[in-house]
Amino acid sequence: MSGKEQQKLNVKYAESSLKLDKAQLEFMKLIEEQNLERVQKLKRLRRNNLMTAAALITSVVANMSDAAVRILKSGLRLPPLPTLRDIVKLYNLRAVKQLSQNFLMDERLTDKIVKQCGQINSNDVILEVGPGPGGITRSIIRREPKRLILVEKDARFLPTLEQLRECAKVLNIEVDIFIDDILRFNMENHLPAISQRLHLIGNLPFSISTRLLINWLEDVSMRRRAFQSSCTTMTLTFQKEVAERICAPVGHEQRCRLSVMSQIWTRPMLKFIIPGKAFVPKPEVDVGIVKLIPLKEPKTTLDFRLVEKVVRHIFNMRQKYCRRGFETLFPPDQRESITFELFKEADVKDTLRPFQLSVDECLRLATVYSNFIQEKPEVASYNFRGPKQITCEGQAA
Numbered sequence: 001m002s003g004k005e006q007q008k009l010n011v012k013y014a015e016s017s018l019k020l021d022k023a024q025l026e027f028m029k030l031i032e033e034q035n036l037e038r039v040q041k042l043k044r045l046r047r048n049n050l051m052t053a054a055a056l057i058t059s060v061v062a063n064m065s066d067a068a069v070r071i072l073k074s075g076l077r078l079p080p081l082p083t084l085r086d087i088v089k090l091y092n093l094r095a096v097k098q099l100s101q102n103f104l105m106d107e108r109l110t111d112k113i114v115k116q117c118g119q120i121n122s123n124d125v126i127l128e129v130g131p132g133p134g135g136i137t138r139s140i141i142r143r144e145p146k147r148l149i150l151v152e153k154d155a156r157f158l159p160t161l162e163q164l165r166e167c168a169k170v171l172n173i174e175v176d177i178f179i180d181d182i183l184r185f186n187m188e189n190h191l192p193a194i195s196q197r198l199h200l201i202g203n204l205p206f207s208i209s210t211r212l213l214i215n216w217l218e219d220v221s222m223r224r225r226a227f228q229s230s231c232t233t234m235t236l237t238f239q240k241e242v243a244e245r246i247c248a249p250v251g252h253e254q255r256c257r258l259s260v261m262s263q264i265w266t267r268p269m270l271k272f273i274i275p276g277k278a279f280v281p282k283p284e285v286d287v288g289i290v291k292l293i294p295l296k297e298p299k300t301t302l303d304f305r306l307v308e309k310v311v312r313h314i315f316n317m318r319q320k321y322c323r324r325g326f327e328t329l330f331p332p333d334q335r336e337s338i339t340f341e342l343f344k345e346a347d348v349k350d351t352l353r354p355f356q357l358s359v360d361e362c363l364r365l366a367t368v369y370s371n372f373i374q375e376k377p378e379v380a381s382y383n384f385r386g387p388k389q390i391t392c393e394g395q396a397a
C-alpha cells in the first residue's frame with residue numbers, strides 16, 4: 001500500500017477510535033488493507049484484459065479482406081447518384097415487354113439478392129445479366145468486387161450504366177459494359193483468369209431464363225466458359241413456379257426435366273420469393289431467387305445432350321409410368337421389349353411416375369440407353385415425332 005493511502009486509513013480510524021478498542025481497530029485496518037489490495041489487483045487485471053482485447057481486434061482486422069476493412073472504416077457509400085426512379089423518368093426508360101423488363105427499385109431487395117452470392121472478395125469477378133437501370137448493379141458495387149461485367153441487350157441503358165462505371169472507378173472497381181445478347185455473349189473473350197472466383201448474377205428476363213440455365217448447365221458439365229473453375233456460382237431469378245421446379249426433390253409434384261438436369265450438375269437452393277408487386281411494372285407472377293452451386297464431383301461423365309434427351313423423353317409423359325416416355329426413344333417395332341430389358345439392366349422400377357425418379361435412377365437409364373446406341377448407332381437418330389420411322393434393324397419402316 002502507498003504512503004498516502006496508509007495515511008488516509010490512519011486518519012479514518014483515528015476519528016472513530018473513540019468508540020472502538022485497539023484490537024478491533026487493528027482487525028478493521030487489516031480488512032481494509034486487504035480490500036485495497038484486492039481493488040488494485042482487479043484494476044491490474046482489467047488493464048491486462050483491455051490490452052489483450054486490443055491486440056485481438058488488431059489481428060482480426062489484419063486478417064479481414066481489404067474491402068471489409070474499407071467498408072468498416074468508411075461506412076462505404078457510393079458517390080451521390082440520382083434514384084433509380086429518377087433515372088427511369090430522366091431517360092424515359094419505359095419497360096419493353098419483349099425484353100421481359102421488370103425493374104427492382106428497392107435497395108433492400110437488390111442488396112438481399114446480391115447477399116445470396118455469399119462472400120465477395122476484392123479479387124472476385126461478377127457478371128451481371130441484364131442490369132437494366134442498375135439496381136442490382138449498385139448493390140454489387142457496394143460489395144466492392146475487383147471487376148464487374150455487365151451484359152445488357154437494351155442499349156437505352158448505356159448512359160446510366162456508364163454513370164455507374166464512373167462511380168465504381170472511385171472504388172477501384174473495373175466495370176465493363178457490353179450491349180449484347182447473353183445467349184450469344186462470347187464468354188471466352190471476356191472471362192477472367194481461372195484463378196479468380198466468378199459469380200454469375202441476374203434478375204433474368206423470363207423469356208430467356210430457362211434456356212440460359214440449360215446452356216449454363218451444359219457449360220458446367222463440360223467445365224468450359226464461365227465454369228472452367230469449379231468455384232463459379234449462379235444467383236438467378238426465375239418465375240416462382242420455375243424456381244420451385246428447379247429445386248423440386250424426388251416425389252414433389254413440381255419435379256420435372258429442369259429439376260433433374262439442374263440437380264445432376266449443381267446443388268440448387270431456392271433462397272426466397274419476391275412478390276410481383278415489388279417490380280416496376282408489376283409482372284403477373286412472383287419471382288424466386290435460386291442459387292446454384294456446381295458440384296465439385298459431377299454425378300456423371302455422360303454427355304449432357306444424351307442425358308437431356310433421355311430425361312426429356314421420360315418427362316414427356318409425366319402422368320404415365322416412366323417406361324412410357326422412355327419407350328419413345330426407340331422405333332415402334334421392338335420398343336416395349338427393349339424398354340423392358342433396359343429397365344431391368346438399370347435396376348429401375350418401370351411403373352414409377354417420372355416425378356418419382358431420383359437423379360441416380362435417371363442417370364442409370366441414360367447409361368443403359370448410351371450403351372444401347374453404341375451397339376446400334378442408327379437408333380440414336382430415331383425421332384418418334386419425325387415423319388420417317390426406322391426399325392431397330394436400321395431399315396425404313
Ligand SMILES: C[S@@+](CC[C@H](N)C(=O)[O-])C[C@H]1O[C@@H](n2cnc3c(N)ncnc32)[C@H](O)[C@@H]1O
Nearest residue numbers: 102103104130131132152153154181182203205
Ligand atoms: C427483369 S429486367 C431486370 C433489370 C434490372 N436488373 C433490375 O433488376 O431492375 C431484365 C433485363 O434483362 C435485359 N435483357 C433482356 N433480354 C436480354 C438478353 N438476351 N441478354 C441480355 N440482357 C437481356 C432487359 O433489357 C432488362 O434490362
